[in-house]
Amino acid sequence: MTLATDILKYINANLESMTGFLKTLVLHESPSKDLESQTTILGVISNELKRLGYFTKYIPGEKTGGYLYARPHKRKKNTPCQLLIGHCDTVWDKHTLKKMPITMKDGTMTGPGVYDMKAGLTQLIFAIRTINALSLPMPVTPLILINSDEEIGSKESTRMIKRLAKISDRAFVLEPPLGLEGKLKTARKGLGRFTITAIGKAAHAGLDPGKGVSAIVEISHQIQQLYAMNDFEKGITVNVGMIEGGISPNVVAPESKAIVDVRVLNRKDGDTITKKIHGLKPSMPNIKLHIEGGIGRPPMERTPRNQKLWQFAKTKASHMGLNLDEAVAGGGSDGNTTSEFTATLDGLGTTGDGAHAAHEFIFLEQLPERTALLTQLIISDTVDNELNKK
Numbered sequence: 457m458t459l460a461t462d463i464l465k466y467i468n469a470n471l472e473s474m475t476g477f478l479k480t481l482v483l484h485e486s487p488s489k490d491l492e493s494q495t496t497i498l499g500v501i502s503n504e505l506k507r508l509g510y511f512t513k514y515i516p517g518e519k520t521g522g523y524l525y526a527r528p529h530k531r532k533k534n535t536p537c538q539l540l541i542g543h544c545d546t547v548w549d550k551h552t553l554k555k556m557p558i559t560m561k562d563g564t565m566t567g568p569g570v571y572d573m574k575a576g577l578t579q580l581i582f583a584i585r586t587i588n589a590l591s592l593p594m595p596v597t598p599l600i601l602i603n604s605d606e607e608i609g610s611k612e613s614t615r616m617i618k619r620l621a622k623i624s625d626r627a628f629v630l631e632p633p634l635g636l637e638g639k640l641k642t643a644r645k646g647l648g649r650f651t652i653t654a655i656g657k658a659a660h661a662g663l664d665p666g667k668g669v670s671a672i673v674e675i676s677h678q679i680q681q682l683y684a685m686n687d688f689e690k691g692i693t694v695n696v697g698m699i700e701g702g703i704s705p706n707v708v709a710p711e712s713k714a715i716v717d718v719r720v721l722n723r724k725d726g727d728t729i730t731k732k733i734h735g736l737k738p739s740m741p742n743i744k745l746h747i748e749g750g751i752g753r754p755p756m757e758r759t760p761r762n763q764k765l766w767q768f769a770k771t772k773a774s775h776m777g778l779n780l781d782e783a784v785a786g787g788g789s790d791g792n793t794t795s796e797f798t799a800t801l802d803g804l805g806t807t808g809d810g811a812h813a814a815h816e817f818i819f820l821e822q823l824p825e826r827t828a829l830l831t832q833l834i835i836s837d838t839v840d841n842e843l844n845k846k
Contacts, residue, residue: 459592459832460772460775460828460832461776463590463592464824464825466589467582467586467828470585471823474823474827475560475565477504477581480500481500481574482568482569482570482574483558484496484497485546485550485551485552485553486521487547488521488545488547488606489608491520492521494545495514495516498514498523498524498602499514501524501544501602502526505526505581505584508581510527510528510600511526512525513526515616517604517605519612520611521605522604523602523605523612523613524600524601524603525600526599527598527599527600528597531597535595536595537597537598538596538597538599538624538626538628539600539601539621539798540580540627540628541600541630542580542602542603542630542631543602543604545603545606545608546568546574547572547607548568548569563820563821564808564817565820566816567817570816570817571632571806572632572805572812573632573805575632575806575808579804580600580830582827583830583834586828586831587835592835594834595836595837599623601617603790606790609752613790614793618797621800624794625799625838626765626801626838626839627795627799628833628834629641629789629791629794629800630805630830631791631804632811633803633804633805633807635783636807637781637807638807638826639781640766640769640780640781640783640802640803641756641783641784641801641803642763642784642801643721643758643762643783643784643785644755644756644785644788644791645691645721645788646721646723646751646754646756646788646792647792648719648726648730648749649749649752650716650747651714651715652675652682652713653747654671654675654678655711655746656669656708656709656710656711656712656740657708657742658707658708658710660706660707661706661708668707668710669741669742670708670712672701673709674712674739674743675712675713678714678736678739678745679696685732691719691725692718692720692721692729693718694716694717694718694729695718696715696716697715697717718730718733720751720755723754723755753788753789753792754792754793754795754796755792756791756792756800756802757795759795762795765799765800765801766782766801769829775832776828776829778829783803785802785803806826807819807822
């Protein structure tokens with residue numbers, strides 16, 4: 457029997473316990489802005505890691521539920537590190553379980569957050585449990601970070617993510633894979649948010665319309681310029697997702713605002729679009745424009761080091777009979793951040809569908825497979841050392 461076979465055999469033998477733990481995480485509903493729920497679920501995960509021989513530290517947030525940091529109690533000095541990263545927050549409000557209950561049928565498991573990404577957190581716990589049970593060596597020390605603000609931009613946890621990524625040889629991100637084929641995410645678009653505010657002049661729309669300057673009309677002109685920046689062939693998308701303005705139907709609007717979402721595949725395009733948006737000029741006289749924002753999450757690009765890590769993971773998967781493929785994700789994750797500083801592989805969670813959607817589910821048969829793959833990656837030497845062994 458191969459090591460991959462031994463790992464998968466152990467995980468399958470503990471599948472009932474594994475699905476039970478996943479169910480526990482889903483039952484602990486954890487919307488991003490509910491700080492108490494985040495403290496609770498991070499406590500559940502922390503207790504499990506402690507039982508597995510890990511030192512844990514909970515860092516509370518100022519406006520979020522904070523994050524959990526963990527590492528093995530026993531570790532050799534001067535060993536390389538790897539970052540294992542996931543999030544416990546979901547997009548779902550409290551009591552969503554009433555309309556989206558946990559179900560297990562036809563080889564699937566449903567529930568709010570099961571796919572994005574409590575299955576990935578479960579894989580992390582059981583990969584470590586497998587390593588302990590089989591006494592597998594770990595030449596690269598795991599550093600674990602689980603945050604509670606990923607779905608709202610990771611504003612408070614990003615500083616720690618950067619700090620850990622800088623000292624790590626690689627980062628494995630436990631977000632769900634892409635599509636029903638379970639493709640790993642080797643590239644992600646960068647994400648930017650911009651707010652454009654037009655300041656005009658109010659006037660009575662019936663008595664003195666000529667004395668007013670409509671900020672709403674100005675914003676409508678700006679929207680046309682923004683949509684002209686779209687370049688789908690380059691993967692550049694500019695979307696005005698929200699507009700607001702005016703004070704009454706019978707008043708020429710003195711102020712109007714547009715909130716813009718920008719996605720790009722590379723840093724160069726991000727810089728170009730940012731300059732274009734900040735360079736917008738009023739199209740009407742006596743109008744002022746205030747433009748704020750920028751690219752908050754840089755693109756996760758297919759850098760040479762990221763591709764080397766992907767090829768390494770693909771080889772490890774083949775030892776288990778898994779034929780993996782790669783894909784580009786339109787949304788961002790904490791992998792966008794880690795990729796700036798270290799080799800990063802994203803989408804190592806369990807295959808399913810319905811992230812942020814009412815039909816959210818995972819394929820239960822793939823929970824052990826993806827956990828076994830994660831286990832193999834965690835116990836691997838640095839990629840260069842592994843390749844030199846062959």
